[in-house]
Amino acid sequence: MHFKSAHEVRDLLRKKEISSEELTKLCLERIEKVDAKVEAFLEVFEDALDTAKEIDKKILSGENLPDLAGIPMGIKDNICMEGKKVTCASKMLENFVSPYDATVVERLKKNGAVIIGRLNMDEFAMGSSTENSAFKKTRNPYDLERVPGGSSGGSAAAVAAGEVYYSLGSDTGGSIRQPASLCGVVGFKPTYGRVSRYGLVAFASSLDQIGPFTRDVEDAALVLNAICGKDDKDSTSKDVAVEDFTTYLNKSLKGVKVGLPKEYFGEGIDDGVKKEIEKAIEVLKDLGVEVKQISLPMSQYALSVYYILASSEASSNLARFDGIRYGYRAKDFEDIIDLYVKSRSQGFGNEVKRRIMLGTYALSSGYYDAYYKKALKVKTLIINEFKKAFEDVNLIVSPTSPSVAFKFGEKSSDPLKMYLSDICTVPVNIAGLPAVSVPVGFSDNLPVGLQIIGNYFKEGEIISLAHGIEKALNLNLRPNV
Amino acid sequence: MEFEAVIGLEIHAELSTKSKIFCSCTTEFGGEVNTHCCPVCLGLPGALPVLNKAVVDYAIKAGLALNCKINKETYMARKNYFYPDAPKNYQITQHETPLCSDGFVEIETEEGLKRIGIQRIHIEEDAGKAIHEGEHSLIDFNRSGVPLIEIVTKPDMRSPKEARLFFEKLRSILLYAGVSDCKMQEGSLRCDVNVSVRPKGSNEFGVKTEIKNMNSFKALEKALEYEIKRQINAIKNGEKIIQETRRWDESKGQTIAMRSKEEAHDYRYFPEPDMVYLKVDDEWIERIKATMPELPDEKKRRYINDYGLPEYDANIITSSKELAEFFEDAVLNGANPKTVSNWIMGEVLRTLNDKDMEITDVKFTSRQLVKLIELVEKGTISNTIAKKVFAEMFETGKDPEKIVEEKGLVQITDENAIREIVNKVLDENPQSVADFKNGKTKAVGFIIGQVMKASKGKANPQIVNKLVEEELKKR
Numbered sequence: 001m002h003f004k005s006a007h008e009v010r011d012l013l014r015k016k017e018i019s020s021e022e023l024t025k026l027c028l029e030r031i032e033k034v035d036a037k038v039e040a041f042l043e044v045f046e047d048a049l050d051t052a053k054e055i056d057k058k059i060l061s062g063e064n065l066p067d068l069a070g071i072p073m074g075i076k077d078n079i080c081m082e083g084k085k086v087t088c089a090s091k092m093l094e095n096f097v098s099p100y101d102a103t104v105v106e107r108l109k110k111n112g113a114v115i116i117g118r119l120n121m122d123e124f125a126m127g128s129s130t131e132n133s134a135f136k137k138t139r140n141p142y143d144l145e146r147v148p149g150g151s152s153g154g155s156a157a158a159v160a161a162g163e164v165y166y167s168l169g170s171d172t173g174g175s176i177r178q179p180a181s182l183c184g185v186v187g188f189k190p191t192y193g194r195v196s197r198y199g200l201v202a203f204a205s206s207l208d209q210i211g212p213f214t215r216d217v218e219d220a221a222l223v224l225n226a227i228c229g230k231d232d233k234d235s236t237s238k239d240v241a242v243e244d245f246t247t248y249l250n251k252s253l254k255g256v257k258v259g260l261p262k263e264y265f266g267e268g269i270d271d272g273v274k275k276e277i278e279k280a281i282e283v284l285k286d287l288g289v290e291v292k293q294i295s296l297p298m299s300q301y302a303l304s305v306y307y308i309l310a311s312s313e314a315s316s317n318l319a320r321f322d323g324i325r326y327g328y329r330a331k332d333f334e335d336i337i338d339l340y341v342k343s344r345s346q347g348f349g350n351e352v353k354r355r356i357m358l359g360t361y362a363l364s365s366g367y368y369d370a371y372y373k374k375a376l377k378v379k380t381l382i383i384n385e386f387k388k389a390f391e392d393v394n395l396i397v398s399p400t401s402p403s404v405a406f407k408f409g410e411k412s413s414d415p416l417k418m419y420l421s422d423i424c425t426v427p428v429n430i431a432g433l434p435a436v437s438v439p440v441g442f443s444d445n446l447p448v449g450l451q452i453i454g455n456y457f458k459e460g461e462i463i464s465l466a467h468g469i470e471k472a473l474n475l476n477l478r479p480n481v
Numbered sequence: 482m483e484f485e486a487v488i489g490l491e492i493h494a495e496l497s498t499k500s501k502i503f504c505s506c507t508t509e510f511g512g513e514v515n516t517h518c519c520p521v522c523l524g525l526p527g528a529l530p531v532l533n534k535a536v537v538d539y540a541i542k543a544g545l546a547l548n549c550k551i552n553k554e555t556y557m558a559r560k561n562y563f564y565p566d567a568p569k570n571y572q573i574t575q576h577e578t579p580l581c582s583d584g585f586v587e588i589e590t591e592e593g594l595k596r597i598g599i600q601r602i603h604i605e606e607d608a609g610k611a612i613h614e615g616e617h618s619l620i621d622f623n624r625s626g627v628p629l630i631e632i633v634t635k636p637d638m639r640s641p642k643e644a645r646l647f648f649e650k651l652r653s654i655l656l657y658a659g660v661s662d663c664k665m666q667e668g669s670l671r672c673d674v675n676v677s678v679r680p681k682g683s684n685e686f687g688v689k690t691e692i693k694n695m696n697s698f699k700a701l702e703k704a705l706e707y708e709i710k711r712q713i714n715a716i717k718n719g720e721k722i723i724q725e726t727r728r729w730d731e732s733k734g735q736t737i738a739m740r741s742k743e744e745a746h747d748y749r750y751f752p753e754p755d756m757v758y759l760k761v762d763d764e765w766i767e768r769i770k771a772t773m774p775e776l777p778d779e780k781k782r783r784y785i786n787d788y789g790l791p792e793y794d795a796n797i798i799t800s801s802k803e804l805a806e807f808f809e810d811a812v813l814n815g816a817n818p819k820t821v822s823n824w825i826m827g828e829v830l831r832t833l834n835d836k837d838m839e840i841t842d843v844k845f846t847s848r849q850l851v852k853l854i855e856l857v858e859k860g861t862i863s864n865t866i867a868k869k870v871f872a873e874m875f876e877t878g879k880d881p882e883k884i885v886e887e888k889g890l891v892q893i894t895d896e897n898a899i900r901e902i903v904n905k906v907l908d909e910n911p912q913s914v915a916d917f918k919n920g921k922t923k924a925v926g927f928i929i930g931q932v933m934k935a936s937k938g939k940a941n942p943q944i945v946n947k948l949v950e951e952e953l954k955k956r
Contacts (some may be wrong), residue, residue, distance in 0.1 A: 096526070198528070204754075235757050323524075364749060
């Protein structure tokens with residue numbers, strides 16, 4: 001039961017073979033059993049059962065319910081839910097309770113979702129291993145000695161370990177796709193502007209995007225159906241019609257043109273990963289996909305651009321955490337400046353402070369043109385290069401992560417090494433494109449994910465390809481926890 | 482060496498929109514602390530700003546009223562600084578791309594008409610308000626997110642007087658356009674000033690200082706007078722002017738240094754990533770243009786050309802939108818424009834001044850003033866009595882006819898009745914009669930005065946004149 005997909009569970013609920021209450025209890029038991037090892041949850045909501053009971057009443061009364069109704073799920077702890085803490089895995093917000101719902105939470109509630117808890121992450125979504133959480137280390141369900149990836153490590157691990165049927169994460173430079181790849185689940189980052197960011201605690205406003213972690217591609221389509229769409233509360237959300245993404249399932253892939261950017265297969269990609277990706281590409285060819293080599297030379301600058309833009313925005317976005325109105329406040333201070341300095345020095349972790357300093361520097365007068373402005377220009381070049389590529393191909397595929405799940409501490413002492421984990425995913429955020437990571441195999445018994453990048457608002461095309469390869473491979477994705 | 486001042490103003494005006502700039506909270510002044518707030522204007526984690534279109538409407542209107550170019554594509558920017566009343570520790574404003582630019586305002590100086598350039602107008606959010614109580618500091622966020630325009634002038638003013646004239650004119654234009662209530666006491670109109678001095682005739686700029694937050698026209702003028710003197714004296718004493726921010730201390734009558742340029746913030750401006758470009762098309766601008774009321778300069782020309790008012794009167798009456806409305810109402814009610822103007826320039830403004838009131842505070846209507854004028858024109862009361870009636874009307878708001886009736890102020894025009902009073906006065910003042918007979922014509926004045934007094938001012942003065950002369954001759 002724990003490893004069924006959300007759409008399978010939905011069918012059981014509709015056939016009344018199981019109730020939402022029973023399902024939620026099963027999840028709570030599973031969490032009780034495995035989360036001591038996986039440590040994906042920062043909090044489990046006791047009142048989730050009340051929601052489940054309400055859904056059951058509706059099911060019994062014969063009401064026609066949305067696909068996600070009654071199904072337990074979890075949210076990354078940077079998404080606001082009224083009356084619940086939202087800590088961003090930071091000491092700074094350890095006791096902060098949100099007085100309002102994020103738009104995605106509002107939409108999930110409307111769809112009858114049973115939100116069962118808050119999931120661990122790298123502090124303020126900065127990191128690639130979830131080791132930067134101020135509260136706990138989430139473990140990879142496939143190997144508890146290894147990281148789940150990050151920053152949405154809790155969201156990925158909880159789905160992989162069968163603790164929830166799906167979850168939400170956020171992706172600024174790969175924070176959904178990379179942990180999905182490392183944990184053997186589907187992780188979808190929609191087009192920038194597809195999903196409202198209202199109520200997502202901002203890391204880098206121009207790059208952040210909320211998306212789902214699911215057990216299979218069909219579930220991803222269902223969750224996207226629920227959360228996508230223009231929101232008047234987010235000026236950057238776009239008014240593009242949201243199609244029923246399930247109509248993109250089970251499509252023929254004959255004649256679909258897929259580009260393989262040579263820069264994404266070069267140095268730095270582990271051989272084991274490369275081998276699995278190449279196998280997957282052969283499978284795609286068997287399905288009738290036309291594969292061709294392409295080149296995206298500007299992508300090599302994406303990581304540099306990312307660390308300028310994301311850090312600059314973060315330095316400003318995180319300025320509000322100052323110990324004055326809410327959040328952590330240092331105990332002893334001399335004056336207001338001292339209060340700021342001590343609260344922020346004590347309340348933020350090292351990686352967050354590193355990026356705030358980097359961003360503050362990049363925006364400083366005298367450096368702004370050389371860093372921030374130049375990064376914006378390179379961003380435009382990266383966008384143009386992708387646009388040009390999409391004139392010839394429908395989709396672009398690459399490894400999601402250059403390596404499989406790594407060991408705790410393996411990269412955490414060297415920020416630059418850690419930053420390279422996102423080398424394949426970051427260009428997609430810079431361009432604002434949609435992309436998925438879908439499991440395509442194992443290297444050393446650890447999952448390997450394939451990244452499929454689509455053109456703007458072409459989530460449907462991504463779903464078609466991802467679903468095709470998922471069916472063809474039919475992998476067993478059940479870790480032994 | 483003779484010096485001249487170079488002055489530029491930065492004015493913040495709260496826009497009169499019903500809701501805040503990035504959320505739907507009310508902008509109403511004076512609510513219970515922290516009740517006009519939501520996650521957006523409190524800058525809570527995850528909340529996002531959405532631009533209120535009405536703010537753009539109002540800012541465009543201000544721009545058009547100040548003869549500005551409206552920029553078609555602009556964006557918001559973040560101004561980063563740590564301050565407890567700024568809930569996000571950055572202010573959403575405009576930096577490289579103001580919504581309006583390159584405008585001007587004309588002021589009437591002693592040397593004639595002068596154009597003061599408007600460099601830019603941009604939209605931005607206001608901050609909260611810190612309240613200090615004992616050793617605690619509290620913050621009220623009701624004002625956080627109230628929309629502001631910042632108007633920056635070119636350094637075109639050369640004296641405190643000009644700065645004051647400009648600021649008064651600007652306020653009047655904003656009030657006419659209806660974009661701000663410009664209440665300086667409530668902080669909805671605030672002014673900072675940049676000032677430097679240089680040898681008269683020089684084209685170079687001296688080192689400037691900025692004076693913050695003068696909350697009245699008088700304060701602006703006084704602060705500038707002080708600061709210009711201070712700078713000139715410093716230069717004469719061989720001291721260097723330091724570029725710094727100063728504040729005006731009203732009680733001491735001095736400007737006081739706050740922080741130097743070295744201590745100035747690096748605001749680290751960058752484009753606000755939570756918002757999209759603000760695009761304004763011609764249609765939008767035209768729509769706003771269509772709602773633009775007649776502005777003071779146009780009105781003044783019309784008063785001079787159509788109503789024949791002297792320029793001075795037209796200037797004064799149009800300086801306040803409400804006063805002009807009062808005037809026009811009276812004219813619409815059938816009064817002679819020149820007569821109304823005389824009343825306004827005379828009794829009305831004098832009384833308002835005496836009582837430190839605004840035209841909007843008065844109890845009587847323009848219709849009542851017209852009735853009073855008609856009473857004089859019909860000869861029912863004299864001008865002298867009319868002033869008394871006006872005073873009463875000002876106090877009580879009663880109809881002038883009623884006041885005249887109640888107080889028995891109707892003019893006496895009956896010659897027999899007046900002759901009786903005249904003779905009584907002459908009988909009582911034999912000395913004056915004798916003086917007259919001895920050729921002292923001054924005595925006539927005294928006698929007329931006594932007659933008016935005896936009639937309680939109600940006697941028709943022309944008839945009194947005539948009869949006093951007649952009766953004196955008979956003696």
